[in-house]
Amino acid sequence: MATEILMPALSPTMEEGTLAKWLVKEGDTVSSGDLLAEIETDKATMEFEAVDEGVVGKILVAEGTEGVKVNSPIAVLLEEGEDASAVDDVSTSPKADASSQAAPSEPSEATEPAKGYGRDGGAAASPAPSKPKSGDRIFATPLARRIAKDKGLDLGAVKGSGPRGRIVKADVENAQPGAAKPAAPQADAPKGETAGQKPSMPAGMSSDQVIKMFEGREFEEVKLDGMRKTVAARLTEAKQTIPHFYLRRDIQLDALLKFRGQLNKQLEAKGVKLSVNDFIIKASALALQEVPDANAVWAGDRMLRLKPSDVAVAVAIEGGLFTPVLKDAHLKSLSALSAEMKDLASRARDRKLAPHEYQGGSFAISNLGMFGIDNFDAVINPPHGSILAVGAGVKKPIIGKDGEITAATIMSVTLSVDHRVIDGALGADFLKAIASNLENPMMMLA
Missing domain, CATH: 2.40.50.100 (RNA polymerase II/Efflux pump adaptor protein, barrel-sandwich hybrid domain)
Structure with missing residues (x-):
């Protein structure tokens, strides 16, 4: 047939x-x-x-x-x-x-x-x-x-x-003789919703309304490709359905920058050059292990608490972005994370990643510091429980331990948190653990 x-x-x-x-x-x-x-x-x-x-x-x-x-x-x-x-x-x-x-x-x-x-x-x-x-x-x-x-x-x-x-x-x-796979039970729909339907979302202005607003003005219509449509849909969903709150913190980078310089000098013969972002990935992965309740995602009517630290990292490409996932990041060395991240980022820019390489994880990092951005708030990528927005490391005056004014390299970070998954105190503990790892980089090798 x-x-x-x-x-x-x-x-x-x-x-x-x-x-x-x-x-x-x-x-x-x-x-x-x-x-x-x-x-x-x-x-x-x-x-x-x-x-x-x-x-x-x-x-x-x-x-x-x-x-x-x-x-x-x-x-x-x-x-x-x-x-x-x-x-x-x-x-x-x-x-x-x-x-x-x-x-x-x-x-x-x-x-x-x-x-x-x-x-x-x-x-x-x-x-x-x-x-x-x-x-x-x-x-x-x-x-x-x-x-x-x-x-x-x-x-x-x-x-x-x-x-x-x-x-x-x-x-x-x-198949085995007599073996039948039972159908998965269908979860009850939330009260007020019909099974299989999503709750209605408030709609913005239609394309006709927007075009009419700019009649008489010169403009060019830009066709949306599949990636831009997906980014628009998912981020709209995220801001409309996820109760975001934000935790901000300054992190001193001088010890990390000195330690990174020493490591890169020793690794030069192997062709390895660690970036600050590699340290941020490692610090976050270890923090997820230190504060395991923050290593969680929202799953509709329940939370899933993950055991491994699977860290997603935003990679900007033409027309959108990918968030490739570094699985078991807490178990990998800095040089291994650096090599894997370079490979994933390169293939992301060529749009050669398979879905399993950019889906999953409980937490993400978005680093715009390399573009000169001091600080910003990132949008959570569902079903993640949080995302860390990383700004640039900038020399700033600070009050030293002895009360004297001195200079230090300060990096501003913002942790966007899904309040359904992580409460305020838990989010504060998680961000504190990330900061502690970055300000004491040798501890990440222990």
């Missing part, structure tokens, strides 16, 4: 994408794992792999098409021996029962990439299957049926990872 190939969700937040390039043409034979197309998500271009074998019967979406919704058909795959007439049968045949055939029109925010799509296994996750009623059709490839028969598997208890829940070879090879 002909099968529709659907637009995959290559990241948990992807709702639509651009079909940048087809890597196959109509009539080509493909096998599981073959590359079908290149798809632009909101932040990267990723390769889309086949999860089934067959012949490309018809391409439904031309390459270069923008705004293709997740789970909408983009091509039709024919089984061996089928002719082109089967392509029309797909669009005209009635839909099967929702338990085995329906696909969601939009991915939920909890969607996880399914194995088999994308360079790192990103695809739209299929709903957990319910066992078909008697007489319901089970959609599976001929090869999957043969393997299931040999293994004595009940196909009704197997979750399909193919298009529209179709059972493919890999599904039956990994």
